[in-house]
Amino acid sequence: MRRRDGTPLIIANDQARPLGRVDLSGKLNPGRYDEAWLQKLLFDHPELLPTEQIEPGFGNVVPLCRELPLAFGAGKTGAMDNVFATADGGLLFVEAKLWRNPEARRTVVAQAMEYAAAIFRLSYEQFESAVEQARTTANLASKSLFEIVKERDEGVDEAEFADAIARNLKRGRAIIAVVGDGIREDLELLAELLQTHAGHRFTFALVELAIYASSDSSTTFVTPSVLAKTALIERGVVRIEDSGKGEQQIVISGAAAESRLTDKPRLISMGEDEFYEVLDKRNPGMSAILKGFLAKADALGVTADWQRALNLKHAFPEGNPLNLGTIDKSGFLETGPSSWWDRTHIGRAYNERLAKLISGFARETKDGKESAVRTAAGKMPRLTDFLPKHEQAWLNAMSEYIEAALKQHGSTD
Template identity: 35%
Template sequence: MDQIEPGLQDVISVCMELKLPCGSLDNLFMTPDGDIIIVEVKLWRNPEMRRTVIAQALDYATDLFGMDYESLEKAVLKSDFNGQKPPTQLYDMFGDAEVLAEHDFVDAVNRNLKKGQIVVLVVGDGTNTNLENLVDGLQSHAGFHFTFALIELEVFRGEQANDEFLIIPRTLAKTYLIERAIIQIDDQRSQVSAAPTTSGAVAASARISITSQQFFDDMQARHPELPNKLKAFMDKLETLGIYIEFKKSLNIKWNPPSGKPINFGYVNRNGQLWTDAATWFVLEKGQKYLDQLAKAFDGEVIINDNGNRYVAINGKAPRVETIMDKFDDWYEVIKAYQETFYDDD
């Protein structure tokens, strides 16, 4: 999942053979944050699969889009639990995991179903060129809403009959969000009509994932101008060779001429900006960077109980909306910091 949606962590298997209006979904997975992953397993060598597998997987996704938490829970509790007694409720399946409060979990699942923010995985024992091209065409024409990925399982076995199997997964298709669209697939061709975009939509400079979309939704809730300002800041940083890595947080990273990647700061989904990682591999330079950044933010550098330094405002790591008007100053601090690596040459 790290290669597909790195922000979706602690994935658990919910059930098999989930009964949906269009058929039985092979596998349903979820996360403690209410994220949804569906998996359909096929044999690529089956000629019929070449024509129907993507349409079938998208049919399952469409059925889920029409559900809410209550209807999904009812379907899950009627599914196959490999002979085990089903749980009393869906929420109980996460056990001791660090799960959201129940009402927040229900809200998150409902939101993902309503927006179509799910991951659709088609897994097989080999690849088919035409099938992979079909997905590429589908992704390039549809808009963004759910993530689709093709995964090949390469199967190896030793020479002896009782040798164990070695199974290596490989992601075949690049993954990004696909907006709900009208998709027609037949023997001769595939046709995709993307849903129309709304005039109020925020234009992103790059394809987005479910992970990043959820992040920007949270930023929108913090301040209506914050997503646009963050994206403009990201575009500007890209001119310096800096890249954004979405996991549970937005990470601002750079690969210096030598050594390990540097993290200039990471923004959690609650909006809090942490800069303690900036000194991990370059202590002296990192400390100077934090001093300059604290000055730009009218803040201070604090040392926590673990001895890590970070920029704070009024004694706490700042919320990103409180410093969004200082992104240009942050850019200049980062640029000056990068130059110190070349001054040493």
Template identity: 35%
Template sequence: MGDYDERWVQELIHNAPSVLPITETEPAFSPLVPVCVELPLSTGYLDNLLVTPNGDLIIAECKLWRNVEARRAVVAQVIDYAKAMQRLSYDSLEAAIRSARREAGFRLYDHVIATLPEHTSTLDEAVFVDAVSRNLRRGRCLLAIVGDGITEGVEGLAEFLQQHAGLHFALVLIRLAVHDLPGHGTIVVPSVPLRTTNIVRGIVQMQDGQPTIVASVSAQRSQATVTPPVTLSEEEFFASLDGIRPGTSVRLINFLKSVEDLQVDWTIRKMMSIRMTVGGRRLPFFVLDSNGDTHTDYATDAKALMRSFIEAMIAAVTGTKLHETPKLTILKRLDDSWPTIWDVLDHEEGVRNALIELNRSMIAAEVDG
């Protein structure tokens, strides 16, 4: 990075948080709100703290390194910061931020609203405080190491993370390539050479008065089936479903893998969007919320395509009906509530048949179009 030092990187992140490509690894961690630099913790001074309106925590350590030993040391350092954060309450976090910013009256919620005024009407302070407090208590955060010497050869660092049980974190290494353009300022090009694929390394439980480490939800899923990388956003979403009905995440992932041949894929932000892609069209036929409700009203401008699918779903899932609006054909229960993911998973064969019908309709529409 030439003559640029770590303080310069800190200020860059604080003043232009979008330089961090966080959504590449954690789609729900947006928008980013920079909070402070040099946050005082029991283990040292954290370079950058950022939050989201959902109460997600992002801690960033800026390092211009030149050797593998320094890389391993900075990973250990940032994990120590995560552990120190886990020991904080919401009030003590605010106190530390006040010290870093040198603002006696600083309030984190007010800062988020001032930074993102468009969230004023939707962001409840009590909900925000509870979310931050919960994430502090669980050690749930995104660790970002930002530097210049990060290359694809750092995958071995992921193994080092396995030693740290009890923290719900993901690690992302971000490389910032800085280029001076004479007479035209500076260009910063970020990239992500590594992100961890497991979030919860282990969970400490007390059994007969003795602490034991058991496999995380992510690990249990990976033992049951081969799964895609699990992000913090996905972990939280699946944990919510499993909290309502244990084992749901395994059943859901297995089902989604069983219909991949029908061009079905999925993404998770605040909700899970389950889509079918044929040609140039991507149709979100199911959008699942964290309570398990399965919405079919996101497939806009696809009323005719969805009709045959919904009719096949009614044949597959008892107690459901077709509901039409001027623009949509949707699936509802007889009591007008949304079907649940358990309704779907309890009728997998029939739902697959419905997806086959949708796939045929989309292919036909692609050919005719």
């Protein structure tokens, strides 16, 4: 049976018109709706994909191609329906399905996984070549991956983008989504089974696109919703590595650090997974030091908010939460957010205290309304400037900042 929600309405000039669910089985509108139509809809309007709900901080996706050609050996071939990337090198693979064939319901998840695995075996150059081949077949301009993404985001750095794409291919890190209309319950159960395989570096999601139209077909309404998704689990990680013989193999690592508050495996995001990998690459051993620091900060109510960077947040009775700093994947610490949102004075005191630890200073901006820690050379400090040497002092500064913020709030109530 098809999922049932309330009937959507279009209201214009105080007149309400109900929208009816479009039948995509092909029985009522043969030839009008097919999987090619759905692929094109997603390619032309990637904003339909609820990536922020699937992976917070994933970023805006840029369509690379449709029908990415893949080879599986023994003469077997296939094609991934839609392929997207972000300016940060994030990857999103989509299989678009209209549920007309019962067989498709039983095989689509396995097919999506098989296709994704084939992509993960590609090098950056092979992946770029496959995208170029798909674009040529579709009569699209032949461009490099970087050129495609740069058209949507001028700020993208070519070297960092290429490195991130290559790293995510090697690690098997991507969002894999099955997107369709009327996804059946049996697929939701299958997605739940995928969740039991701890440690995958990909996130798998089932996304339903419900499509409605007015009675005169003049208005079409498309609404996406995430029905089910998996998550990374910190206890173990499955990754793809070189075997040393010119081949790649799947390797299951040992248990990673577990939460100190529970013996259950901790769910993590792809953003967190990649953050620690890049951080350790540039500062070996720093991820373990940072995890220990975050565990201690958690006792103060400071939590890690994983977006495009790591934000150190503390809940607040009203308005914006406290932000005690942002750490990027390169290991730089920006403490300016501590003085945002009318927190000029307590933010300055916090930044001055941190600056003193590293013989730096608190640089003021916006006519003294905001401030941020800078080194003696006027540069943004690195995480290594504070950890592990000044860990306790930083925690003490956090505690005083939080106490001052709550006291200031109490005095204004």
